[in-house]
Amino acid sequence: MFKKATTSFNCKVSSLLITLFSSQTFAAWDDVNMTEGVTAISKGVFELHMLIFWICVVIGVIVFGVMFYSMFAYTKKKNPNPSTFHENTKVELAWTIVPFLILVFMAIPASNTLTTIYDDSEGDINIQVVGYQWKWQYKYLEDEIDFFSNLTTDLDEIYNKTPKGEHYLEEVDEVVVIPTGKKIRFLITANDVIHSWWMPDFAIKQDAIPGFINTAWTIVDKPGTYRGKCTELCGKNHAFMPIVVKVVPQDEYDAWVRNKKEEAFKMAELTEKNWTAEELTQRGEGVYQKNCVACHRVNGQGLTGIFPALAGSDIVLNNKAKHIEILMEGVQGAAMQSFSNQLSEVDMASVITYTRQAWGNAQDGDGQIVVPKDIVEYKEPKA
Amino acid sequence: MSAVIESHDHEHHHGPAKGITRWLYTTNHKDIGTLYLWFSFTMFLIGGAMAMVIRAELFQPGMQIVEPEFYNQMLTLHGLIMVFGAVMPAFVGLANWLVPMMVGAPDMALPRMNNLSFWILPIAFTVLLSSLFMEGGAPNFGWTFYAPLSTTYAPPSVTFFIFSVHIMGASSIMGSINVIVTIMNMRAPGMTLMKMPLFVWSWLITAYLLIAVMPVLAGAVTMMLMDIHFGTSFFNAAGGGDPVLFQHIFWFFGHPEVYIMILPAFGITSHIIETFSRKQLFGHTSMVWAMTSIAILSFVVWAHHMFTVGMPLAAELFFMWATMLIAVPTGVKVFNWVATMFKGSISYETPMLFSIAFVVLFTIGGFSGLMLAITPADFQYHDTYFVVAHFHYVLVPGSIFAIMAAVYFWIPKWTGNMYDERLGKLHFWLSFIGVNVTFFPQHWIGLAGMPRRVPDYALQFADWNMVSTVGAFLFGASQILFLFIVIKTVMGGKKATPEVWEGARGLEWTVESPPPYHTFTTPPKVSQ
Numbered sequence: 023m024f025k026k027a028t029t030s031f032n033c034k035v036s037s038l039l040i041t042l043f044s045s046q047t048f049a050a051w052d053d054v055n056m057t058e059g060v061t062a063i064s065k066g067v068f069e070l071h072m073l074i075f076w077i078c079v080v081i082g083v084i085v086f087g088v089m090f091y092s093m094f095a096y097t098k099k100k101n102p103n104p105s106t107f108h109e110n111t112k113v114e115l116a117w118t119i120v121p122f123l124i125l126v127f128m129a130i131p132a133s134n135t136l137t138t139i140y141d142d143s144e145g146d147i148n149i150q151v152v153g154y155q156w157k158w159q160y161k162y163l164e165d166e167i168d169f170f171s172n173l174t175t176d177l178d179e180i181y182n183k184t185p186k187g188e189h190y191l192e193e194v195d196e197v198v199v200i201p202t203g204k205k206i207r208f209l210i211t212a213n214d215v216i217h218s219w220w221m222p223d224f225a226i227k228q229d230a231i232p233g234f235i236n237t238a239w240t241i242v243d244k245p246g247t248y249r250g251k252c253t254e255l256c257g258k259n260h261a262f263m264p265i266v267v268k269v270v271p272q273d274e275y276d277a278w279v280r281n282k283k284e285e286a287f288k289m290a291e292l293t294e295k296n297w298t299a300e301e302l303t304q305r306g307e308g309v310y311q312k313n314c315v316a317c318h319r320v321n322g323q324g325l326t327g328i329f330p331a332l333a334g335s336d337i338v339l340n341n342k343a344k345h346i347e348i349l350m351e352g353v354q355g356a357a358m359q360s361f362s363n364q365l366s367e368v369d370m371a372s373v374i375t376y377t378r379q380a381w382g383n384a385q386d387g388d389g390q391i392v393v394p395k396d397i398v399e400y401k402e403p404k405a
Numbered sequence: 406m407s408a409v410i411e412s413h414d415h416e417h418h419h420g421p422a423k424g425i426t427r428w429l430y431t432t433n434h435k436d437i438g439t440l441y442l443w444f445s446f447t448m449f450l451i452g453g454a455m456a457m458v459i460r461a462e463l464f465q466p467g468m469q470i471v472e473p474e475f476y477n478q479m480l481t482l483h484g485l486i487m488v489f490g491a492v493m494p495a496f497v498g499l500a501n502w503l504v505p506m507m508v509g510a511p512d513m514a515l516p517r518m519n520n521l522s523f524w525i526l527p528i529a530f531t532v533l534l535s536s537l538f539m540e541g542g543a544p545n546f547g548w549t550f551y552a553p554l555s556t557t558y559a560p561p562s563v564t565f566f567i568f569s570v571h572i573m574g575a576s577s578i579m580g581s582i583n584v585i586v587t588i589m590n591m592r593a594p595g596m597t598l599m600k601m602p603l604f605v606w607s608w609l610i611t612a613y614l615l616i617a618v619m620p621v622l623a624g625a626v627t628m629m630l631m632d633i634h635f636g637t638s639f640f641n642a643a644g645g646g647d648p649v650l651f652q653h654i655f656w657f658f659g660h661p662e663v664y665i666m667i668l669p670a671f672g673i674t675s676h677i678i679e680t681f682s683r684k685q686l687f688g689h690t691s692m693v694w695a696m697t698s699i700a701i702l703s704f705v706v707w708a709h710h711m712f713t714v715g716m717p718l719a720a721e722l723f724f725m726w727a728t729m730l731i732a733v734p735t736g737v738k739v740f741n742w743v744a745t746m747f748k749g750s751i752s753y754e755t756p757m758l759f760s761i762a763f764v765v766l767f768t769i770g771g772f773s774g775l776m777l778a779i780t781p782a783d784f785q786y787h788d789t790y791f792v793v794a795h796f797h798y799v800l801v802p803g804s805i806f807a808i809m810a811a812v813y814f815w816i817p818k819w820t821g822n823m824y825d826e827r828l829g830k831l832h833f834w835l836s837f838i839g840v841n842v843t844f845f846p847q848h849w850i851g852l853a854g855m856p857r858r859v860p861d862y863a864l865q866f867a868d869w870n871m872v873s874t875v876g877a878f879l880f881g882a883s884q885i886l887f888l889f890i891v892i893k894t895v896m897g898g899k900k901a902t903p904e905v906w907e908g909a910r911g912l913e914w915t916v917e918s919p920p921p922y923h924t925f926t927t928p929p930k931v932s933q
Contacts, residue, residue, distance in 0.1 A: 093746065093761070233648065254551075
């Protein structure tokens with residue numbers, strides 16, 4: 023009976039262990055270790071990481087082994103008369119020199135990998151990456167494709183009103199698309215504060231610094247969708263500006279490029295079109311949600327002391343020219359940045375119109391709308 | 406002649422003044438040490454409460470209890486308060502209590518400056534904390550306050566932050582001058598530099614580091630002030646400035662600063678391990694050289710905090726190699742402690758438990774530090790929770806455990822009462838479990854890709870964040886027990902002998918427990 027009890031206990035323990043290690047919760051090795059990634063560089067980095075890790079483990083086992091042995095073998099009870107030695111030149115020299123040699127052994131592969139990473143020659147495709155509070159802009163320098171990439175996770179998910187999706191906080195409206203097998207060079211900079219562009223699967227992390235252009239490169243052979251994040255504190259929505267890169271075969275990439283160019287052409291047509299106030303307001307609401315709510319809030323109230331309210335603002339109500347100027351140029355010395363490169367003429371006009379119409383502003387102010395043509399005129403050099 | 410009369414006059418005032426003026430006007434190193442320690446503990450609780458807000462928000466993915474703006478204010482103030490308000494003043498407090506007694510001096514060399522350097526600290530932190538109630542909120546750019554987030558994009562309260570950093574810096578510099586002058590001029594006859602106790606040595610080195618780098622920090626914040634209010638562009642790229650310059654200046658201060666927070670812990674640990682191993686410390690001289698090497702190296706490794714800013718290859722290689730080199734003297738210290746325990750006669754009172762935990766857990770922090778030194782791997786670790794785990798391992802079970810060990814070790818000397826050993830051990834085990842449950846999983850979520858300084862995270866990090874939060878609350882709660890134990894010991898308890906611990910070495914154990922208000926008015930003679 024006793025034996026039976028033990029067996030059933032063993033059963034329970036082993037099934038517990040199995041559930042612990044096989045269940046989704048604590049299982050995957052990926053959830054507790056660095057990713058191996060998908061490039062030659064990232065695999066090299068992973069190997070360095072594991073090498074230094076095991077070196078530390080071995081040193082730890084030896085040092086803590088001696089320590090724990092001493093703790094048990096030389097207690098006051100077991101060893102009432104302590105030894106009196108307090109130095110030993112040979113031992114001391116040994117434990118200075120041996121660690122030094124281990125470090126040299128470690129420094130060699132690390133320096134080699136680093137030298138490989140440091141190659142800033144041109145890529146087959148060069149993409150400029152610009153960090154903004156709180157989104158990324160990507161400009162394909164050869165194909166003149168230019169877009170912003172915003173988080174798409176719904177605010178309701180973030181505020182726990184609806185269940186969180188699979189790619190919670192790791193999903194964007196426009197992904198970066200690159201072809202397999204080509205050398206892609208990223209030219210990384212920022213528009214406002216310092217951000218950092220991190221793609222763990224490529225082992226790339228480069229700070230995006232205003233006034234500087236940092237480079238990084240990668241060659242990815244494995245198609246797939248890879249997810250990364252901003253890793254430099256860049257203000258309140260730092261956690262909400264993810265990076266998604268989709269690696270596709272060359273032909274699929276070419277198709278994507280064609281498609282992007284067509285979109286740009288259609289956008290140009292839209293600028294020419296005659297817009298009504300309703301159309302602009304409707305479009306503008308979407309633009310506002312993407313670009314403005316972070317600071318000025320859904321209700322246009324902003325945040326006292328840092329982000330001015332738009333609802334009832336004198337400029338928004340009655341000063342159309344100044345209103346356009348602020349969005350185009352930004353405000354010196356404040357968080358308000360210039361949106362002239364971020365928004366198309368259509369989006370610029372519609373978001374201005376939206377803020378002039380929403381929250382009762384249309385009734386309180388002059389109710390003037392702004393059409394894309396106004397923005398085009400603003401951009402033309404003043405005669 | 407008048408000097409003689411004055412000193413005769415002093416003979417009539419042995420004890421402290423009565424009431425609040427005792428603490429306001431005091432120039433007594435023991436009183437000022439006590440003030441520093443209580444101030445530090447208060448800040449530890451305030452900074453700890455902020456850590457609880459952070460961990461509570463991270464308990465689950467999604468935004469639950471605070472908004473991202475406030476979260477960033479919490480993480481900024483938590484860092485600043487713990488570094489400048491909790492750890493540094495605690496070590497200054499210990500230096501005040503112990504350095505004069507260890508070198509056989511009657512007091513600190515510059516007692517009035519000592520009073521001033523303490524009393525400007527509460528002012529600095531009142532200014533800093535008051536920013537929480539200002540329009541636009543408290544500083545929200547992290548304790549490293551990288552420009553331009555801390556200049557062009559900062560809330561208006563940044564100006565108050567700058568002034569408070571200036572005051573803290575002035576306090577630290579005055580404290581360091583005092584320590585150096587005391588050690589250099591007031592050692593008892595016969596106490597040569599190499600005979601000095603290691604805590605005194607560790608503080609001598611720390612004080613030099615402080616004098617070297619606090620002015621650099623003051624320079625950095627002054628340049629920020631100029632950028633914000635006087636139209637300069639030190640750190641503003643649009644005006645021809647350089648945001649990376651800020652990081653170079655900051656970390657030239659910042660790296661020695663992290664050693665400022667660990668060197669005195671090395672000193673404390675050496676004393677405690679030799680006492681409870683009942684065996685002379687192994688390698689006293691090599692300990693001194695190891696600390697000196699660490700201090701010198703600390704000036705040439707700063708850019709390992711900046712491997713991702715886009716430095717040239719040569720710089721990355723240099724800073725990688727220099728950083729790895731620090732492992733050698735640090736290793737020597739750990740080996741010396743282990744060798745001290747080897748063939749000792751060890752007993753496990755609370756200070757020893759904290760010190761052993763210090764050696765093990767600080768070494769784990771050292772290992773992750775070594776990993777972080779490997780530049781290519783750092784590209785993956787940098788600014789993730791792996792870094793958070795690393796520096797919390799060297800600061801919490803590192804510096805903080807050493808401070809707690811010191812309090813348990815010397816509180817019988819300070820108060821004349823033994824602390825409650827059972828409660829002390831309970832406090833140790835709760836803290837030990839709490840600290841590991843909090844910070845060990847952070848290595849994993851960092852490696853798996855969770856950035857630091859985020860109020861919300863992707864779902865794959867949820868489980869270990871929950872575990873970490875549970876640990877944090879356990880650790881936080883167990884510090885209330887610490888407060889209780891300390892108060893209980895101050896109020897009463899078993900009377901302590903002058904020696905307190907069997908075979909304890911050092912001049913402080915030759916005076917009564919508690920020591921008279923003025924000790925060593927005639928210097929003792931150090932022989933051996």
